[in-house]
Amino acid sequence: MSTAARQHIDAAERAAATIPGIAADTPLRPIRQVGVIGAGTMGGGITMNFLNAGLPVVLVETRQEALDRGIATIRRNYENSAKKGKLTDAQVQERMGLIMPSLDLAGLADVDLVIEAVFEDMGVKESVFRRLDEVCKPGAILASNTSYLNIDRIAAFTKRPGDVLGLHFFSPANVMRLLEIVRGAATAADVLATSVALAQRIKKVAVVSGVCDGFIGNRMLARYGAAAQGLIHAGALPQQIDNALQAFGMAMGPFRMGDLAGLDIGWATRKRRAAEAGVTMAPIVADKLCEAGRFGQKTGAGWYRYEAGQREPIPDPVTAQMIGEYRAAHGITPRTISDQEIVERCIYALVNEGARILDEGIAARASDIDLVYLNGYGFPKERGGPMFHADQVGLAKVVQALQRFAAEPGADASWQPAALLVKLAGEGQGFF
Template structure:
């Protein structure tokens, strides 16, 4: 908790200004709640004060609950937020909310408890609790429909999206919208209330008179229910608003609290709250101070105009940064620029871009065939073929022309970054920036820290990730880093199930019903089977005998590389991405089973999920042991943002916590004891240790 005084009270003549001061967002934790009530009581008891202005200053009102208190006793310690709001509503003196900046969640509920509200025109008002698997639990579902109408209120609550103050000007939610100096305006407004002896207007006393409310709510139940599965919160928001329409205020308030408590205890809300915290924790580097000076990155170079390089260039152009895009041949450069233009044109057709915005983005990308054009770049990212000799040539040439202090980044998905850094005379400037395809869309960015990567390079790239709207996770150097190292085990588990009797579509179907965006075989087809094939051949060359032949090798030898060739584990019709089961694949698999002496058996859906997901968890534990990831939640962020793991499960490591680590260990030991089981099925020591101690990853 902050050691600052969370709130203060000053007198401006007959007006008491109660200012919240709990940086950075005026989170309504216990200390601030208690301070508001104490100062409110003092102001009400002061005969010199005739009205009260509640403010967070000119920068922010309040972003709502202090999420650090979720799950602790302080969440329910009196005064709770409903207690604070009840005290404000019951005040014998008028209370005016002065809203600036963010007024979100509990912050908006607090403001709605005031008798009057003023907002600066650029203020942002919203109830985003649904994004944490919750609903507003301090009267938001009961007061907002009374202030702005049922339909508009429900849309705000179910979407969780904030609105600008101007969007709700003229409703009972805001008495005035001002250009600036909202606190001064609120003080003047409060004086007018006193002088004019204006009656208090409590949101709870407003009657909802809307003959179309019931049919709208029924429509909302149908649509929200269909769109929100497997999350219960959106549909519960509809029911809470329905209570505002059909029940007395106090009854609706009681039911809202009951629903809130039920949702707070749900695994879906736990998962979403975990994700919220995990994404923020991922940006914190234990050994890199938050005030580390950053390098100035204004101009970016990208080497390679293929799918990945073009997507990376778009990501920076979208963020308003000029990009030099290098290719070695004019034909490849023209093809890459053409693909970028078509991608932007597709966005324009969908209404996401205007023609002017498209032209601006294209103009920011400067194509070139000359390495010399990268001489002024502050950051250069190579996205060339995943072959060490190719990387060697690129970094050797970069070392000769890049300016001092330029950051040299590799987009490698698996290669040894320390070896790549050894190709240059400035290894401290080398870092891995592993984008995920399509790079202009996918949120995840693995920031790979080499053994000689300078702290300011790491800090700069983490800050830059936010600038280009990526979720960045720091990874250490190993084969595959975090995500791809784990996906190898995941793929091996799926391959073992395939050999033992399951079909690609059965395995994919089970994992997709579990909640994954797509199963391992569909994912392999989308990524390209040749990528894994190249990695297996590389490993076999480095460690002879380490790579037994697998069915995917035969597919690749037949030119079946996945969607891009129209055939992989499935076949695909021209211009379509729908996977179609292929008897040719069944024949290849059956041949492998015969050659391996395997008699296929019936495999259930639960076993498929356990083997594949527990393989991820086990390798995740080893990644933590090896120091490749700083925390278990970082691994969850990688799998949620880059690999389509279901958000309602919270990531593989949180899912293991939910299932119980002791149960995961028992299952892994059972798999490891099977005849011919590979050694990696043995439970990781960290996993065993945590299970034995009754602890969890998170």
């Protein structure tokens, strides 16, 4: 990694702990006991962060078998660490002993912080938060692990919106360093300050985000994904796009990442957004895969196919055929696309949306956006993050490329360069 990138990342981590508008000496709420709702992959991973820090966790599930399964997974994770010599058997027992299982939300009456990790649906969140409002003690922090949904709407389900915020962990939550802390319109200063301090206690890199669909990371990811999808429609195949971005330094290309996360998640999000906007969902190739039951690794096929028990992506002629059929149905003549164009479109789409997020005040500083992408989305550390990388390339060059993409026939309006990007480039400035 270059010295400049290393210095940038170190400075970014120091700066992220400072929250605009909140005094450094804001008194913190004591966090002695935590509640987690949901013992699935996400809930179990979130729980481990607190057990590792010596904090007892009330782990709530609706069914005994789900609770037993979740606790067994946590134990297995710790036992695997013990086999590698990272923990002693005594430490495994000590951590497991901090779990207090419960089948009722009433078990959360004494916790200082509760994090829900339930299904990503506003109706489900509403029922949980209305109940938390009844059972949790005054002053308890009520947090949602939502990755997209509106925190202000969630807070409105309670009579204590000042106690509500988003704590968006990234999967696997016991491994990934990023924690997006989502500040609602009503979130109290001490709730936010306590959450930032707690993130340090559980060894997370915390970045504060404002409220918007997808917050910082997933809002940018939607544009990155749309750029990659546009390249599929135009003439590239998933493996070419993934290989080009992995050669740039991304930990995983967008289609491999989609298969790993589950294509049904993005499908559900697109349907929700179209319904909320009252418009018909524009068809894309990913929808065709989902309609065919190809959700990625968990179903053995998505953009790629997977041999039983293997995670290695195998290019699939069925996917190529579906892409070909989509192009024919939409009158698209495929063209040859260079790896350079792939990288420019996908990375500059990230930068452009990052500039909008910065201009809207969703992120406090450009370096916060870099931290999100470095710690949550596999952006190459040697490039310092998307915003730092854009500065290295030169913002004028980025704007020229975006203008070129925006001028193409039928181009999406989101390719128009962000106002902040145009302003900085025109002044010969950078984000830093």
